[in-house]
Amino acid sequence: MELFLAIFTDYTLRNVALGAALLGLVGGVLGSFATLRRQSLLGDVLAHASLPGICLAFLLTGVKAPLVLLLGAGAVGWLASLLMLAILRTTRLPEDSALGVILSSFFGFGIGLLTFIQHSRNSNQAGLDKFIFGQAATIVGEDVATMALLGGVALLLVGLLYKEFKLISFDPAYAASLGLPVRGLGTLLTSLTVVAVMIGLQTVGVVLMAAMLIAPAAAARQWTNRLSSMIWLSAGFGVLSGLLGALISATRENLPTGPLVVLTASLISLFSLLLAPERGLVWDWQRTRANRRRIRLERLLLDAHVLHNHAELTPLSLAQRRRSTPARAKAELEELAAQGWVVQRNDHWELSERGHAEAHRLEQAMRVLPKTLGPLVGGGMGGAS
Structure with missing residues (x-):
């Protein structure tokens, strides 16, 4: 109980918990659509593709302001998603192969840029490598406000275009027959997933970000067959994972927040896979x-x-x-x-x-x-x- 109350009194813990909860909320909602569209690996691709964006933003500006770095990550992640969609439209390459090519290429480029920056004489480069695994402890009030703004815009668009997103997720051919811009809606939904990745980079990092898109949605899918219920459950599981992970990391020193948040989400998914009434294995x-x-x-x-x-x-x-x-x-x-x-x-x-x-x-x-x-x-x- 004291630890829970510390969220309201401890400045650092409050920011970390709010940031992780916002990540779980936005990631859970958008991850539901990615899971239903069989694009579970998309979050992994976008997260790994954001690393070169962070490095390029630092090389161009010379500053480590979180907003600048996240905008760079989002821009390059968005370009990676467009490139992936173009590959799928213009070639016969299967979707999983296209995702694998984009992931490895962009992440390899990012590692190369990061190594170049670390061996440069710029003393301001320290700490960029922490985006690989997250640095939740450095989140401040301004970062939480930025996350809330980006996440609010993404959730607002999902609410406004819920019927359209639902239709292209289940039956894109029927959506096209109704005259809906299926390609544009798919690109917009992918772009919103990029926003979720931007929110999560500082909390869980490049490597673990995909789990926050997939684990809550996979857990929610075991409990319901309705999209609306799945979205609410996925968002709830994501928020719960963020809060519990932040609280557990605060119990002892040297417990990283990002991995604990992902581990909590994974445990919720495992529990759901085993014990959900409708689809649980037990x-x-x-x-x-x-x-x-x-x-x-x-x-x-x-x-x-x-x-x-x-x-x-x-x-x-x-x-x-x-x-x-x-x-x-x-x-x-x-x-x-x-x-x-x-x-x-x-x-x-x-x-x-x-x-x-x-x-x-x-x-x-x-x-x-x-x-x-x-x-x-x-x-x-x-x-x-």
Whole structure:
């Protein structure tokens, strides 16, 4: 509690926490669209492409003002995104290959510029390399205001063009048929992602920035099938990651904020992947297990129904029909009894009314299914001939 209250009293912690929260908010919203458009690597490309922008801005101006460096990063990142889109439109190169080429080329150029600057005699160059992994502790009130301004503009545009962005994310062909400028809207959405990258460079750095675009959105996707809900959840997860990462880094010295923010977002994603009710792996495993058990019991009931009608339902007869042991067959009959489908009468078993009704329903379903598939299969064969 004291640490939480320190956000309101400690100047440095307040700025770091607000900066990380703003990054999570903007990154979560824009990352949702990048994830749905299958451009998860786009954030990584833009983040790595921003490094030469930072270096060029310093070489041209000779100052390390955060706003100047971030504008340089944004400009070069935007050019990298345009180059990537041009490659995809004019060549046959797959999207993942184009993203990989742009990422490695721009990041390699940035590392070369950074090495050149570090070996120059300019004493003002110290600290530029910290943009690779972030330098959240240096965030001041003016930086937070700049982040809020850039993020506010990006979120405002998303709100104004929400329907258009939603349409091009799910069905760009239909959007084009309606006369929407799909290419321009896609470029604008990519440009807004550049803004999110600019906000995050000082907090988490070039290397880790992509995680703040993808991890909250990936976590939110596990909880919902609606875009609006996904955006809200992704923004919430991003803000939570930023705040928790900043607070954890403040508990001890030499705990870097950026990596902790990303680690928190990754843990939220892992939790969602495992335990989200709709798509979580644990619940999916339980549903699969329950379905397999249901199918096994239904097959067992049908076998018991056949024996009940044409022979005698006993553990021995059931074991012979299912090619198992009498002990196993008796345990299976007890499972059916637990479902209320069979009852024991001295040394033999009988189907209950519920068992007869369920067996009849299953037999009817098995008869209807081939009749339903038959015309489809027949039509398909006729078309093929």
